[in-house]
Amino acid sequence: MSDEKKKALEAQIRAFVGKPVGPVVVGRDPVNEPMIRQWCDAMGETHPAYLDADAAKKTVHGEIVAPPTMLQAWVMEGWAMHEGYDEPKNEQHRLHKVLADNGYTGVLGTNTEENYTRYLRLGETVKALTVIDSISEEKATGVGIGYFITTKTTFENQDGEDLGSMSFRVLRFKPANAQAAASKEGESKATAQKPSRIKPPMGHDNGWWWEKVASDGVIPIQRCTSCQKLRHPPRPMCDACGSQGFDAIAASGRATVHTFTVIHYPQFPGYEYPIVSIIVDLEEGERMASTLVDCKPEDVSIGMAVEAVIHEDEDGFKIPFFRPAAR
Amino acid sequence: MPTTLHNEAAVAGIGQTAYTKNSGVSELQLATEAVRKAIDDAGIQPSEVDGLVTYTMDSSDEVEVARTVGIGDMTFWSQVNYGGGAAVGLVAHAAMAVATGAAKNVVVYRALNGRSGQRMGQGVSGQIISSDLIHWSWYMPFGLLTPASWIALQARLYMHKYGATSEHLAHVAITQRMHAQKNPNAAMYGKPMTMDDYMKSRMICEPLRLFDCCQEDDGGCALLITTPERARDMKQTPAVIRGVTQASFEGQEQMTSFYRDDLAWLPEMELAAKRVYEMSGLGPKDMDAACLYDAFTPEVLMQLEAFGFCGRGEAKDFVTSESLTLGGALPNNTHGGLLSEAYLHGVNNLAEGVRLVRGESCNQPDKVDHVLVTSGVGVPTGAVIFGKD
Numbered sequence: 001m002s003d004e005k006k007k008a009l010e011a012q013i014r015a016f017v018g019k020p021v022g023p024v025v026v027g028r029d030p031v032n033e034p035m036i037r038q039w040c041d042a043m044g045e046t047h048p049a050y051l052d053a054d055a056a057k058k059t060v061h062g063e064i065v066a067p068p069t070m071l072q073a074w075v076m077e078g079w080a081m082h083e084g085y086d087e088p089k090n091e092q093h094r095l096h097k098v099l100a101d102n103g104y105t106g107v108l109g110t111n112t113e114e115n116y117t118r119y120l121r122l123g124e125t126v127k128a129l130t131v132i133d134s135i136s137e138e139k140a141t142g143v144g145i146g147y148f149i150t151t152k153t154t155f156e157n158q159d160g161e162d163l164g165s166m167s168f169r170v171l172r173f174k175p176a177n178a179q180a181a182a183s184k185e186g187e188s189k190a191t192a193q194k195p196s197r198i199k200p201p202m203g204h205d206n207g208w209w210w211e212k213v214a215s216d217g218v219i220p221i222q223r224c225t226s227c228q229k230l231r232h233p234p235r236p237m238c239d240a241c242g243s244q245g246f247d248a249i250a251a252s253g254r255a256t257v258h259t260f261t262v263i264h265y266p267q268f269p270g271y272e273y274p275i276v277s278i279i280v281d282l283e284e285g286e287r288m289a290s291t292l293v294d295c296k297p298e299d300v301s302i303g304m305a306v307e308a309v310i311h312e313d314e315d316g317f318k319i320p321f322f323r324p325a326a327r
Numbered sequence: 328m329p330t331t332l333h334n335e336a337a338v339a340g341i342g343q344t345a346y347t348k349n350s351g352v353s354e355l356q357l358a359t360e361a362v363r364k365a366i367d368d369a370g371i372q373p374s375e376v377d378g379l380v381t382y383t384m385d386s387s388d389e390v391e392v393a394r395t396v397g398i399g400d401m402t403f404w405s406q407v408n409y410g411g412g413a414a415v416g417l418v419a420h421a422a423m424a425v426a427t428g429a430a431k432n433v434v435v436y437r438a439l440n441g442r443s444g445q446r447m448g449q450g451v452s453g454q455i456i457s458s459d460l461i462h463w464s465w466y467m468p469f470g471l472l473t474p475a476s477w478i479a480l481q482a483r484l485y486m487h488k489y490g491a492t493s494e495h496l497a498h499v500a501i502t503q504r505m506h507a508q509k510n511p512n513a514a515m516y517g518k519p520m521t522m523d524d525y526m527k528s529r530m531i532c533e534p535l536r537l538f539d540c541c542q543e544d545d546g547g548c549a550l551l552i553t554t555p556e557r558a559r560d561m562k563q564t565p566a567v568i569r570g571v572t573q574a575s576f577e578g579q580e581q582m583t584s585f586y587r588d589d590l591a592w593l594p595e596m597e598l599a600a601k602r603v604y605e606m607s608g609l610g611p612k613d614m615d616a617a618c619l620y621d622a623f624t625p626e627v628l629m630q631l632e633a634f635g636f637c638g639r640g641e642a643k644d645f646v647t648s649e650s651l652t653l654g655g656a657l658p659n660n661t662h663g664g665l666l667s668e669a670y671l672h673g674v675n676n677l678a679e680g681v682r683l684v685r686g687e688s689c690n691q692p693d694k695v696d697h698v699l700v701t702s703g704v705g706v707p708t709g710a711v712i713f714g715k716d
Contacts, residue, residue: 137443139449140445142472197467198468203461205461260483262530265532266448266449289466297533302484302487319468
């Protein structure tokens with residue numbers, strides 16, 4: 001996208017900031033016991049203050065109240081929410097359509113923050129006003145470049161009493177791997193795809209290594225077929241004898257932590273934070289970078305014994321991690 | 328033909344733009360403004376410049392800069408690889424060019440919208456910075472995506488081995504922040520920092536907190552390099568290059584040299600030190616000030632050792648609250664450095680080295696005959712010693 005075109009797009013989307021998404025939404029039903037019961041069933045919530053009228057009498061509330069985290073549920077529009085992205089019917093839809101039309105076809109909900117002022121009582125009506133609160137500058141993320149859009153919703157009852165608020169942030173992005181996305185038929189809207197870790201490009205000098213991880217379930221270590229020297233990460237020539245011939249041995253998987261860091265920020269989609277990142281000394285003498293799993297960040301230490309475990313992502317990608325060694 | 332770069336070249340001009348978080352202009356505009364100011368500072372005409380050097384990572388290419396600034400015929404240009412490691416390389420290439428006659432007056436520059444445009448701290452995911460994609464692929468799938476994460480691995484081991492703590496790192500950050508309070512062009516001007524502020528800053532990649540990491544900024548910075556003879560006829564007091572070298576050590580990778588015996592040591596910096604001290608006939612005791620590359624605070628500690636200002640593992644005792652200040656053993660990054668002035672990829676540290684030799688720093692020590700300036704840590708790098716003519 002040219003600078004000018006981008007400027008024009010940004011001017012267009014920034015005009016949405018501060019606008020209400022639409023009119024105030026009024027809950028279809030007042031706060032009521034059947035909805036509370038269903039919600040508690042679905043969430044596995046068993047607290048008697050929400051479910052048992054007699055027990056609730058003995059609480060500070062004196063009657064059944066609604067779980068605070070239900071706040072948004074009272075004003076949800078149901079299936080109607082699903083419509084409107086092709087034929088926009090409110091400002092949020094219009095904003096998303098502008099971005100989608102400019103190639104930002106992916107959507108990810110990134111985070112939400114809710115504030116509850118007080119418990120809701122039976123019979124109260126919940127009203128919500130949602131405003132487009134902010135749009136970030138363009139960010140480079142693991143799934144592609146895009147804009148974070150934050151909406152802010154304020155909740156009131158029928159008398160205008162404050163009940164709480166919610167901010168909700170989504171990333172609207174250009175899928176980084178549009179080709180891969182396009183090849184998955186029926187998923188032309190990359191919207192449903194869960195982000196996954198950044199994959200290694202499979203080049204001539206490294207592709208075989210990842211393939212072996214996946215097919216053999218081991219950590220391969222490249223070996224010079226001329227002088228037998230091991231080397232990692234793989235490279236196309238032996239730095240000791242100059243030979244280009246190589247094969248690989250399977251590492252035992254036993255290793256010790258040479259050094260580590262716990263990564264908190266920045267956070268990329270497709271990874272779970274904090275990440276305990278490690279450099280390990282493999283028993284065979286080579287070093288490699290990996291991730292320590294099944295270990296709390298405060299429990300990792302330099303010199304600790306670890307063992308390899310081949311992890312498989314939901315999308316089938318296999319990657320060698322380590323976990324604390326069994327005693 | 329010279330066989331060494333000792334006293335063969337000098338910095339005759341420096342130029343810089345404002346350092347901001349959102350320049351609102353193109354990188355080419357930043358580059359050309361800095362280049363033009365360096366030429367004006369030297370007191371010569373753009374048409375007298377016949378060489379340009381920049382970073383491979385820079386987006387403003389040489390002929391575009393030349394045409395914009397009004398530089399005419401050129402007989403030398405080059406680009407230096409490896410991010411912040413290139414800073415001193417620029418000076419080395421320009422010095423070689425003027426020493427051999429490949430060019431007479433060479434301007435070296437770096438300009439970036441490092442905050443409002445492509446941000447380095449956001450890592451290698453969105454857009455791969457390096458063509459060396461395979462190299463990064465040994466780290467990306469594991470979430471090791473940012474400079475902070477790579478340096479943290481090395482810093483952790485260094486601190487473990489020698490007993491250095493967050494407080495030791497804090498001294499580096501706090502001292503440089505203090506220096507920036509006298510530098511109106513520093514991003515952290517007017518924002519002093521206490522030990523408490525430092526300790527309360529959030530963890531980025533343990534053990535690195537937010538204030539152990541440099542900033543991201545927009546701006547441009549340039550130096551004009553020529554022979555000492557020509558420099559003497561120009562407007563400013565020359566900063567003569569007593570020694571300069573690039574340095575990459577066996578087992579070197581770009582930010583990820585995790586495969587050497589001792590990760591708590593910077594062998595490429597040790598190589599750079601050996602070379603510049605030999606070339607200049609000087610040693611650590613002769614350095615009156617330094618601008619040690621400071622993208623992350625532990626890098627300063629490790630360089631103090633590599634350049635012989637203290638013994639191996641002793642930097643934690645060297646970096647007391649005063650040692651790196653004006654009255655201390657080694658005034659360091661008197662402009663605030665990358666941590667507190669701006670992240671101009673190290674070229675602003677070179678400019679400060681020149682100001683120190685000229686006697687023009689905003690925190691000028693009494694006597695400065697020699698200043699050591701280094702470039703990127705963890706990458707193929709280099710070092711230069713500027714001296715008073």
